Amino acid sequence: MRMSDYRREKDLLGEREVPAEALYGIHTCRAVENFPLAGRPVRPPLIHAYGAVKLACARTNHELGFLADEQAGALEQACEEMMAGRLDASIVVDAVQGGAGTSTNMNVNEVLANRTLQLLGRQPGDYEFICPLAHVNLHQSTNDTYPTALKVAAIGQLRILEREVVGLLEAFQRKEKETAHVVEVGRTQLQDTALVTLGREMAAYAEAFARDRWRIYKCEERLRVVNLGGTAIGTGLAAPREYIFRVVERLREITHLGLARAENLVEATQNADVFVEVSGILKAHASNLLKVATDLRILSSGPDGGVGEIRLPARQAGSSIMPGKVDPVIPEAVSQASLMAMANDLATTQACSMGNLELNAFLPLVADALLGSLELLAGACSILRRHCVEGIEADEDRCRRYVHGSTATVTTLVGRIGYEQAQSLAAAMRTGGCDLRDLVVERGFLTAAESDELVSAEAVTRSGTAVAREGTK
Numbered sequence: 001m002r003m004s005d006y007r008r009e010k011d012l013l014g015e016r017e018v019p020a021e022a023l024y025g026i027h028t029c030r031a032v033e034n035f036p037l038a039g040r041p042v043r044p045p046l047i048h049a050y051g052a053v054k055l056a057c058a059r060t061n062h063e064l065g066f067l068a069d070e071q072a073g074a075l076e077q078a079c080e081e082m083m084a085g086r087l088d089a090s091i092v093v094d095a096v097q098g099g100a101g102t103s104t105n106m107n108v109n110e111v112l113a114n115r116t117l118q119l120l121g122r123q124p125g126d127y128e129f130i131c132p133l134a135h136v137n138l139h140q141s142t143n144d145t146y147p148t149a150l151k152v153a154a155i156g157q158l159r160i161l162e163r164e165v166v167g168l169l170e171a172f173q174r175k176e177k178e179t180a181h182v183v184e185v186g187r188t189q190l191q192d193t194a195l196v197t198l199g200r201e202m203a204a205y206a207e208a209f210a211r212d213r214w215r216i217y218k219c220e221e222r223l224r225v226v227n228l229g230g231t232a233i234g235t236g237l238a239a240p241r242e243y244i245f246r247v248v249e250r251l252r253e254i255t256h257l258g259l260a261r262a263e264n265l266v267e268a269t270q271n272a273d274v275f276v277e278v279s280g281i282l283k284a285h286a287s288n289l290l291k292v293a294t295d296l297r298i299l300s301s302g303p304d305g306g307v308g309e310i311r312l313p314a315r316q317a318g319s320s321i322m323p324g325k326v327d328p329v330i331p332e333a334v335s336q337a338s339l340m341a342m343a344n345d346l347a348t349t350q351a352c353s354m355g356n357l358e359l360n361a362f363l364p365l366v367a368d369a370l371l372g373s374l375e376l377l378a379g380a381c382s383i384l385r386r387h388c389v390e391g392i393e394a395d396e397d398r399c400r401r402y403v404h405g406s407t408a409t410v411t412t413l414v415g416r417i418g419y420e421q422a423q424s425l426a427a428a429m430r431t432g433g434c435d436l437r438d439l440v441v442e443r444g445f446l447t448a449a450e451s452d453e454l455v456s457a458e459a460v461t462r463s464g465t466a467v468a469r470e471g472t473k
Contacts, residue, residue: 007125023090023124025110025132031103035094042104042364043371047091049153050108051082053145053228054136056251060243061138070120071130078115087111095368100361101146109136139239139247141231143269143359148228148251150367154278155223155257157374158216164381165213165285171389172206175199181457184309184399185406190298192408195460198309198394205292212285219278224258226251227268233358234266272352272360275370282373283345289380290338293331296388300328309399313391330388337380344369403455404435412454417445 006017009026018025055076062072081087090111093103109132114124116136122129130136180199185192228251229244231237236244248261262268302308318327347369351362360366403409407426414422425439440446446454453459 007123009125009127018125021124023087023111023114023118024092024107025114025125027103027106027132028093028110031093031097031107035097035103037094037096038368040095041091041093042095043153043368043375044085044088045153045157045371045375046104046149046367047088047108048083048085049156050104050145050149051079051084051087051112052152052254053149053251054108054112055079055083056228056247056254057138057140057145058136059250059254060247063246064240064242066138067135071116071135074116074119075112075130075136077119078112081115082108082112087115090115095364097364098361100142100359101364101367102142104364105137105142105145106132109133112136139231139243141237143232144227144230144234144265146363146367147269147272148226150275150363150370151223151226152251152255152257152259153367154275154370154374155220157371157378158219158223158278161285161374161378161381162213162216164378164385165209165216168381168385168389169206169209169213171385172202172209175389175392176202176206179394182394182396182399183403183455183457183460185402185408187408192406194408194411195403195455197457197461198399199457200461201295205295208288208292212288215281215284219281220258222274222277225260225262225268225274227262227265229261230265230269234264234269236265266358270355270358270360272355272363272366275366276349276352279345279348279370279373282370282377283342285377286338286341286345286373289377289384290335293334293338293384296331296392297328303395309395309402311393311395312388315387330383334380334384334388337376341373341376344373404437405429406436409436409455412459413440413445416454421445 005020007020008015009018010016011026011030013030016026016029018029058067058072058075058079061067062069062076067075078087091104091107093107097103113127113130113132113136116130117124117126120129127134176199178199179202180197182198183195184198184201186194186196186201226248227234229236229239229247231239245261248259252259296310296312299307299310300312303311312328312330314326315329316326318325318329348366351365351369352360354360354362407429410422410426410429413425417425425436425443425445428434428439429436437448437451440451441448
């Protein structure tokens with residue numbers, strides 16, 4: 001490149017060349033060199049939320065007379081562009097970084113400053129008019145803007161996840177109605193146990209996700225308290241009192257979120273336990289997803305040599321060598337997303353535990369792990385609903401054969417013929433390989449009609465067993 005393709009910038013450590021048209025600057029260049037770790041930039045929701053935070057700060061500073069009209073107007077437009085995702089390509093620092101997120105904050109400051117200069121018809125790097133530190137970062141610190149942006153980003157992603165969880169639970173509720181009449185063998189410890197309907201199994205999945213939905217909804221309360229205005233350690237160092245009281249109000253107006261300034265800004269700057277709490281809720285949801293995905297794999301296994309009571313939608317060929325094989329790829333992918341969210345929870349917990357004294361230096365890892373889990377889980381719920389649950393079909397013939405051929409069905413007879421007689425029937429079924437329906441009729445325990453009634457959907461979904469007390473009719 002020619003010398004004209006670069007501009008020179010300086011910082012505490014000296015000078016260096018920066019690509020002339022780049023929106024980032026010297027601080028970003030150093031960070032890119034220092035942290036070649038994750039191999040990808042910070043997650044877009046954090047960038048967009050940072051744009052909202054910087055907009056609130058710029059608007060407040062303008063109202064208080066710290067930014068001129070021309071500076072503020074163009075800076076606010078640049079912030080709005082960042083919120084809309086139009087500046088994502090210029091946020092190039094690695095997701096995993098030292099410095100408590102300072103590299104991300106400085107990348108944002110430089111991009112907003114240079115984009116502001118462009119909007120004003122000036123060249124990037126003309127920092128005498130708009131400076132990343134003196135103007136864009138005015139009355140701020142990484143230590144209050146970064147956790148605030150993370151909370152704003154997390155709330156937005158939680159709302160997306162909540163919508164996906166609702167869609168998934170409603171899909172299972174629809175399957176509950178479709179399969180309410182299908183009686184199947186219930187299993188505990190993977191062994192035949194008692195009869196149940198496939199509809200009840202689907203209803204149980206829906207109920208688990210309904211709990212997840214409520215937990216996720218309540219998570220927003222944990223994140224709505226922010227430390228914006230606290231600057232370096234929560235004391236509001238170098239920030240005017242009026243700015244501290246006003247800036248969160250502006251952020252609330254911009255984001256339309258129920259944000260509130262922390263009563264104790266020092267405490268809110270020190271401690272990151274709210275992220276652990278939210279991550280734990282995500283882990284609980286991941287555990288439900290993993291359990292349900294595993295169940296769907298078991299129930300659809302085979303299809304000829306396995307359980308095969310349900311059929312999952314065929315999404316792609318399952319083997320390069322075995323013709324006709326179709327794998328449960330959607331539940332498998334969902335399982336892996338769930339496991340990754342669980343791993344992210346451990347990383348979040350440890351990172352939040354490692355804060356020292358007035359600050360937690362490891363919030364970049366928290367941000368990457370928490371936002372990564374939110375993205376993974378929302379995607380997992382979406383594909384599980386669209387590519388799997390909505391297309392589930394029951395193999396009613398197979399379910400019926402299993403019901404009549406399983407010793408689990410014997411449990412339905414205990415109230416009629418007693419445990420000992422029922423146990424003898426189970427033994428006869430195992431040794432003779434005969435059908436229970438034929439066996440109870442042959443031995444005179446029940447008529448064929450009575451046997452069929454005992455294994456009907458109505459019978460197996462009835463709560464408990466009606467037992468007549470002595471002296472009553």
